[in-house]
Amino acid sequence: MQFHKYDVVIVGAGGAGMRAAIESGSRARTAVLTKLYPTRSHTGAAQGGMCAALANVEEDNWEWHTFDTIKGGDYLVDQDAAEIMAKEAIDAVLDLEKMGLPFNRTPEGRIDQRRFGGHTRNHGEAAVRRACYAADRTGHMILQTLYQNCVKQGIEFFNEFYVLDICMTETENGPVCTGAVAYELATGEIHVFQAKAVVFATGGFGKVFKTTSNAHTLTGDGMGIIFRKGLPLEDMEFYQFHPTGLAGLGILLTEGARGEGAILRNASGERFMERYAPTIKDLAPRDIVARSMALEVLEGRGAGPNKDYVLLDCTHLGAEVLETKLPDITEFARTYLAVDPVTEPVPVYPTAHYAMGGIPTNIHGEALRDNDNVVPGLYAAGECACVSVHGANRLGTNSLLDINVFGRRAGIAAAEYAVGREHVELPENPTTVVEEQLALLLSEHGKERVADIRTELQATMDANASVYRTEETLKTALHDVQALKDRYAHITVQDKGKRFNTDLLEAVELGFLLELAECLVVGALERKESRGGHAREDYPNRDDTNYMRHSMFYKQGDGLKGDIRLDYKPVTFTRYKPMERKY
Amino acid sequence: MTATVSEEKAGSRGDLPPVPDGAVTVTLKILRFNAEVDSEPRWESFNVPALPTDRVLNLLHYVKWYVDGTLTFRRSCAHGICGSDAMQINGVNRLGCKVLVKDLMSGGGKPTTITVAPIKGLPVHKDLLVDMEPFMEAFKAVKPFLITYGNEPTRERIQSAHDRERFDDTTKCILCACCTTSCPVFWNEGSYFGPAAIVNAHRFIFDSRDEGAEERLDILNDAEGVWRCRTTFNCTDACPRGIQVTKAIQEVKRALLFRR
Numbered sequence: 001m002q003f004h005k006y007d008v009v010i011v012g013a014g015g016a017g018m019r020a021a022i023e024s025g026s027r028a029r030t031a032v033l034t035k036l037y038p039t040r041s042h043t044g045a046a047q048g049g050m051c052a053a054l055a056n057v058e059e060d061n062w063e064w065h066t067f068d069t070i071k072g073g074d075y076l077v078d079q080d081a082a083e084i085m086a087k088e089a090i091d092a093v094l095d096l097e098k099m100g101l102p103f104n105r106t107p108e109g110r111i112d113q114r115r116f117g118g119h120t121r122n123h124g125e126a127a128v129r130r131a132c133y134a135a136d137r138t139g140h141m142i143l144q145t146l147y148q149n150c151v152k153q154g155i156e157f158f159n160e161f162y163v164l165d166i167c168m169t170e171t172e173n174g175p176v177c178t179g180a181v182a183y184e185l186a187t188g189e190i191h192v193f194q195a196k197a198v199v200f201a202t203g204g205f206g207k208v209f210k211t212t213s214n215a216h217t218l219t220g221d222g223m224g225i226i227f228r229k230g231l232p233l234e235d236m237e238f239y240q241f242h243p244t245g246l247a248g249l250g251i252l253l254t255e256g257a258r259g260e261g262a263i264l265r266n267a268s269g270e271r272f273m274e275r276y277a278p279t280i281k282d283l284a285p286r287d288i289v290a291r292s293m294a295l296e297v298l299e300g301r302g303a304g305p306n307k308d309y310v311l312l313d314c315t316h317l318g319a320e321v322l323e324t325k326l327p328d329i330t331e332f333a334r335t336y337l338a339v340d341p342v343t344e345p346v347p348v349y350p351t352a353h354y355a356m357g358g359i360p361t362n363i364h365g366e367a368l369r370d371n372d373n374v375v376p377g378l379y380a381a382g383e384c385a386c387v388s389v390h391g392a393n394r395l396g397t398n399s400l401l402d403i404n405v406f407g408r409r410a411g412i413a414a415a416e417y418a419v420g421r422e423h424v425e426l427p428e429n430p431t432t433v434v435e436e437q438l439a440l441l442l443s444e445h446g447k448e449r450v451a452d453i454r455t456e457l458q459a460t461m462d463a464n465a466s467v468y469r470t471e472e473t474l475k476t477a478l479h480d481v482q483a484l485k486d487r488y489a490h491i492t493v494q495d496k497g498k499r500f501n502t503d504l505l506e507a508v509e510l511g512f513l514l515e516l517a518e519c520l521v522v523g524a525l526e527r528k529e530s531r532g533g534h535a536r537e538d539y540p541n542r543d544d545t546n547y548m549r550h551s552m553f554y555k556q557g558d559g560l561k562g563d564i565r566l567d568y569k570p571v572t573f574t575r576y577k578p579m580e581r582k583y
Numbered sequence: 584m585t586a587t588v589s590e591e592k593a594g595s596r597g598d599l600p601p602v603p604d605g606a607v608t609v610t611l612k613i614l615r616f617n618a619e620v621d622s623e624p625r626w627e628s629f630n631v632p633a634l635p636t637d638r639v640l641n642l643l644h645y646v647k648w649y650v651d652g653t654l655t656f657r658r659s660c661a662h663g664i665c666g667s668d669a670m671q672i673n674g675v676n677r678l679g680c681k682v683l684v685k686d687l688m689s690g691g692g693k694p695t696t697i698t699v700a701p702i703k704g705l706p707v708h709k710d711l712l713v714d715m716e717p718f719m720e721a722f723k724a725v726k727p728f729l730i731t732y733g734n735e736p737t738r739e740r741i742q743s744a745h746d747r748e749r750f751d752d753t754t755k756c757i758l759c760a761c762c763t764t765s766c767p768v769f770w771n772e773g774s775y776f777g778p779a780a781i782v783n784a785h786r787f788i789f790d791s792r793d794e795g796a797e798e799r800l801d802i803l804n805d806a807e808g809v810w811r812c813r814t815t816f817n818c819t820d821a822c823p824r825g826i827q828v829t830k831a832i833q834e835v836k837r838a839l840l841f842r843r
Contacts, residue, residue: 037715039758040657040665097739100729102747102754102790109741134754140664141754152728186708215659251662331825332662335681336636449597451648494652497619500709503652 001431002191006031007418009180009195010411011163011222014041015139015400016382017201018146018155019407020365020414024199025155027415031193033161033182035217038147042203042215043403046139047328048256049131050096050400051119052089056110057129062086064122065130069398070576072118072285073356073391074532074542076235076550078572081363081387085398085405092404093132101145103134104325114325115259118285118395124583127259127283131397136254136326142400160185162505164434165225166198166378169427175369177377178424181434185505188498190431196418199410200226200359200367200380201403207509208517209352209466210458213245213252217509222384224512226359227519231369233553234386234569235357236516237523240394240533241467243289245351246337247309253329253348255396258282260325262314264293265345266301272310277583284583287393287533290350294467297349304347311345318342350467356394356533357523358386360552360569365410371552371569377417377424381410388550391571392532441507446490450507453484453491457510457517465521470537474525481518485560488514511560519553522564527551544578599649606632607695609684611642613654614700617709624707628696635685639672639697643679643711656711663823666759670711671700676761676821702764704773718760721776725784725802730795746791753786753831755824762818762828768811775811776803778818778828785831788838800839809835 008024010017013034024030032038053060065086070077097103097111104112113129121128134141150157167179179194202222206214227233243264244253258264264282266272276292277284284292293310296302303311314322319342322330326341333339333346359380361367366374367385382403389402457480464477488511495503529543530536550569555562611631616624629650631642640658647654657667661680668679673687679699689695705713756779763769763777784803788796803809809832818828 036659036665036667037719040659040667042660042665044757045660045662045664094739098729098735100787100790100792102750103739105742105744105747107744109743109746111739135751137755140757144754144756148728151723152726215665216661217659328664335683336662447597449648452597452600455600495655497617497653499617499619500655500712502655503647 002189003194004031004191005194005423007195008197008199008414009033009193010199010201011180012201012203012382012384013038013157014201014203014382015043015142015146015403016407016410017199018150019404020199020201020381020411021155022146022149022153023408023411024415025150025153027412028418030415031156031158033158033163033180033193035160035162035221037159038150038157039143041143042218044140044143045213045215045252046142046400047136047252047254048259049114049116049133049138049397050093050142050404051116051130051397052093052132052401053086053130054090054093054111054113054132056106057113059121060128060130062089064120064128065089067123067576068119069389069395070391071124071581072395073393074287074581075548075578076388076391076531076571078388079574079576080572081389083574084363085389085401088405089401092401092408096142096145096404099145099149101134101141103132114256115283116396117255117258117283117289119397120280124279127280131256131259133256135324136256136328139400158182161191163221163225164437164508166229167192167426167430168229169424171424173376174373175375176424177375178426179430181431183434183438185500188501190434192426192430194423194426196421196423197377197379197414199365199414200384201382201407202384204355204383205513205516206352208457208461208513208520210462211245211250212352213242213250214352219509220512220516221509222380223358224515226367227515227553227555230555231367231375232360233357233519234360234550235388235523236519236553237527237551238356238392238533239352239520240286240354240356241290241350242353243286243293243350244312244348246332247304247347247349249336250351251332251336252351252353253312253332253346254326255286257312257314257326257329260321261317262312264289265311265313266296267303267307268301272296272301280583285393285395287535288583290467291535293350309347309349312348313345314341315343315345352466354394354399355383356386356388356390356392358384361385361387363387363409364413365406366413379410379414381406392534437508438504441491441493441504442496444492446492448487448491450491450493450510453487454510454513457481457484457513461517465524468535468537469524471525474521477521478518478525481514481521485514485518488560514560519564522566523551523553526566548578602632603634606634609633609642610694610696611646612696612698613710615710616707617653633684635683635688637684638680639682639684639699640668640679642684642697643699655709664757666757669702669759669761669764671702673698676702676765678759678761678823681823702760704764704770705760715760717773718763718777718779721780722758722783725776725780726795726799727783727787729787729790729793730798731792732794740792742791749791750786750789752826753782755826756782756786757824759823761821761823765817765821767815767817768813772811774807776807778832781809781832781835782826782828785835788835796838797842800842803835804839809839812836
């Protein structure tokens, strides 16, 4: 066991983690612990842009952006947080430019902006050009730029350190976060990092689904750790399906393609979004487009030999627009489907993309212990957190914005909390939980394979908890997930070694996936309405009377077998009254 | 080094998953090494059912998940963006997630063998997983960040679309190390900065907003700098992002020759 002492420890080195590190690193002694080399993080896969009402190319203002975010989130958004995000978006983009981010430019040399789903002029009149972008690799450029600035600042990284637990110390003022426990992949050694503040920025958990835009490594580790500590998770039933994944593969094709003018068509070539969203058509928010695509397929209007996808038509954009503004997705279609977007429409279908829910925080990134109290010293930002600026459905580009605005806020808050405070003593035996967990996984206690359980989990989640859900499908999913949890108790890990034991790593990750999948399904079963990313065939309407509230998930009992206790948290309103959502 | 087909291992983790329609069996020959147990690397072969549309990464996962859990490699995004899974595939540097089986199939129904080995020139930790630290150190040494002096503007810096285009190609780099570890100069002398570091220096040297070009050019004028490049073009061929790596290195050389 090795021991380290820092003021601030940041867990995760994607956009949110590194944005936090840039702030924290200049104020307090900071370490970043990351399962992956920072530039491997999935922020790098984001494509289309980052919205901010710069008004560089047409009239715009942050109030319109706030409204779009709240309406896009089907009114489950906490309005104070959305207002902060839209307001601070402008500086967030300018900060990135000053750090060196190579945004595309207007003819006048300003940051160029493009249209994106759900972002409108004057409360829904028409699509507005609000997304700042760097071709279709905006996320890549954000990740690179943040990493470059971490290098410039000499931020201390512990690469390939997999955090498996946090340290909580009981004080007279309640539980306080005092550090993190990490497994060093290179050596198999356990490290304890004592800290005054810990920031979680560990990303999403898309790997509960089979068809997903998410990386193999997105297994919800941070959310899982928090949940196992008895701390709440929020709004886990709200999972976003991005409309345009490459059919059958799930690889993301940016909404920026439709922002540049691409059109979704069904088998007969009809522009079907005209029927579902007459005003902004293909640029409706993702939940509406994904549902519409699923309906087209369910009603027999899908394209292809099995009528199981629709088509993204970019052919009228011309080779130059595709090669200069959308080069990466053009290449993805060519490489993985052997389809050339310049000459043929691309087969697409919704792909599991983004968790709206996560670790509940306030606007300073402080993690909540319950509806009213924070855990001193514990912070979260990015996809693993739930502020909630995305409500029931995130608008495109608002995740790159979220990581920059709330990553920055969490970094500042954590550092300011840590400065001038003494370390609180660690709990006794901080490594026991992790050591026992790893020893159990490495011992011989069954014949179940990680890959089989994971494959079955992903299959049942795709079949039963995807774009459309019913009581029946969700009950099937819950039954399946619980049975898989039982089988997880009997898995065997073949690699017993110390060095880079990724076999063991995958087994740990699967444990988190199972627990988070169960939260998602339990939340979806309980929410008997359709709102944003949560669409129930048996309850097709939004029900503000009974369900205008956040769900809070608490784990009860020990081990994977523990139950989930559901509680609720009110939505914060400032100036916008819920209305029917029409586009 | 010996080559053995590990069929006896097949099923050692239980039954194999059903073979999908249209799959053919290919031999995946992997250079294995684990410093915990091996004194030398060894070739090991696995028979793997593969669809023509499978990525080489899918075949490696098949082995790891169903045959031999000790097989070790890095991967994350699985579509050529994160840069984790650089490896030698049939002798050339590629990302495992960007090479499809159909492009490696033997013609005329002959059996297909795909060889996979770790990228060259970096110490191997375990199987395909190498020590990336020397590579990252070379990257950091070229000051890969925007350097400016004076007061910051209140709004964004102005940059013409033309000036932005000047360094567009080198902004695509994902630091996968395919280029650097395909370079014969780097194989011989690991102290050479290597193509990736120069690409990242280029990205800033030719950015009209940057004021650190001189500092970087001084660094690259060093004995381990750009003059080591022998324009072999391996790096350009290896880049999974299609960056004109050799051209970028040449542009840095020209900047050194013609700078004031």
